[in-house]
Amino acid sequence: MAYAEEDRNSYEVCKEAADWLRARAARRPRIAIVCGSGLGALADVLDSRTAFLYEDIPHFPRSSVSGHVGRLVFGELNGQPCVCMQGRFHSYEGHSLSTVTFPIRVFFLLGVEILIVTNAAGGLNPHFQVGDIMFIRDHISLFGLGGQNPLRGPNDERFGVRFPCMSDAYEQDLLSLAMESAQELGFLSFTREGVYCLQAGPSYETIAECRLLQALGADAVGMSSVPEVIVARHCGLRVLGISLITNKAVMSYSSQEKANHEEVLRVSVLRAEALQKLISHLLGKLGESTNSL
Numbered sequence: 001m002a003y004a005e006e007d008r009n010s011y012e013v014c015k016e017a018a019d020w021l022r023a024r025a026a027r028r029p030r031i032a033i034v035c036g037s038g039l040g041a042l043a044d045v046l047d048s049r050t051a052f053l054y055e056d057i058p059h060f061p062r063s064s065v066s067g068h069v070g071r072l073v074f075g076e077l078n079g080q081p082c083v084c085m086q087g088r089f090h091s092y093e094g095h096s097l098s099t100v101t102f103p104i105r106v107f108f109l110l111g112v113e114i115l116i117v118t119n120a121a122g123g124l125n126p127h128f129q130v131g132d133i134m135f136i137r138d139h140i141s142l143f144g145l146g147g148q149n150p151l152r153g154p155n156d157e158r159f160g161v162r163f164p165c166m167s168d169a170y171e172q173d174l175l176s177l178a179m180e181s182a183q184e185l186g187f188l189s190f191t192r193e194g195v196y197c198l199q200a201g202p203s204y205e206t207i208a209e210c211r212l213l214q215a216l217g218a219d220a221v222g223m224s225s226v227p228e229v230i231v232a233r234h235c236g237l238r239v240l241g242i243s244l245i246t247n248k249a250v251m252s253y254s255s256q257e258k259a260n261h262e263e264v265l266r267v268s269v270l271r272a273e274a275l276q277k278l279i280s281h282l283l284g285k286l287g288e289s290t291n292s293l
């Protein structure tokens with residue numbers, strides 16, 4: 001099927017990819033997990049795994065960033081049927097926002113109910129430490145505020161309404177369960193909650209920009225997740241967002257710190273196991289609470 005790039009996430013194109021996957025995956029996933037930079041190992045611990053390279057799935061984009069393998073992995077985590085994106089798409093790679101968010105609509109058509117987005121982010125909150133896990137309470141989209149929204153263009157009601165609400169983008173019940181999980185695992189000393197700010201990248205922020213974002217109320221800054229969350233909420237998925245604070249944003253001209261992707265990947269890998277435990281524990285709770293949530 002030929003289509004213009006901005007039409008990649010049309011209902012028909014997404015359905016072709018979903019139908020292809022449904023014919024090959026053993027179970028319908030209930031939960032989709034997007035693995036952030038350096039966090040892809042989560043997909044390797046799924047039970048009863050079936051993996052598909054993005055290049056083999058109809059219409060799937062390719063990922064080009066180090067730390068993003070480029071596979072969709074189906075399986076079970078703590079008894080819950082899941083699908084993991086081992087590698088996501090970013091706008092700075094040159095992808096349109098419809099390409100960046102295409103997998104989310106495919107997940108919706110596969111019957112996914114809950115989306116967990118993870119990312120690596122720079123900490124703006126002065127109380128945050130490198131290695132902290134931040135549950136996303138809310139976001140600031142510098143894209144959206146500047147006129148770039150993944151829902152721009154004709155609206156297809158089969159996905160959702162023209163004007164979706166975003167004040168409840170990150171579900172309180174999921175956030176509470178995630179916090180409970182952190183407590184039960186003894187992770188509270190490095191667990192936070194906060195506001196994630198999206199900037200386009202690929203360059204990291206200047207010092208003046210970090211100061212501005214902090215003054216705006218952002219606790220962490222990154223280059224992903226928000227378009228995925230907007231499209232997920234548009235089609236009614238419940239969303240949990242998790243940022244791993246891989247570096248502290250540089251706030252002072254006397255600092256010798258310099259943000260770099262190698263450091264981001266190094267810290268992600270160090271915390272990957274804790275994050276796997278946390279998500280696995282949370283999924284166990286979601287299994288127990290299927291009827292109440």
Ligand SMILES: O=P(O)(O)O[C@@H]1C[C@H](O)[C@@H](CO)O1
Pocket residue numbers: 035036037065088090118119120121201222223224225260261264
């Ligand atoms: O995919 P995520 O948001 O985890 O990746 C972050 C943002 C950039 O892609 C990269 C910068 O180091 O890490």
Ligand SMILES: Nc1nc2[nH]cnc2c(=O)[nH]1
Pocket residue numbers: 120121122123199201203204205221222223246247248249259264
């Ligand atoms: N924009 C941005 N993205 C990141 N991803 C990981 N660390 C950072 C950071 O400091 N800034």
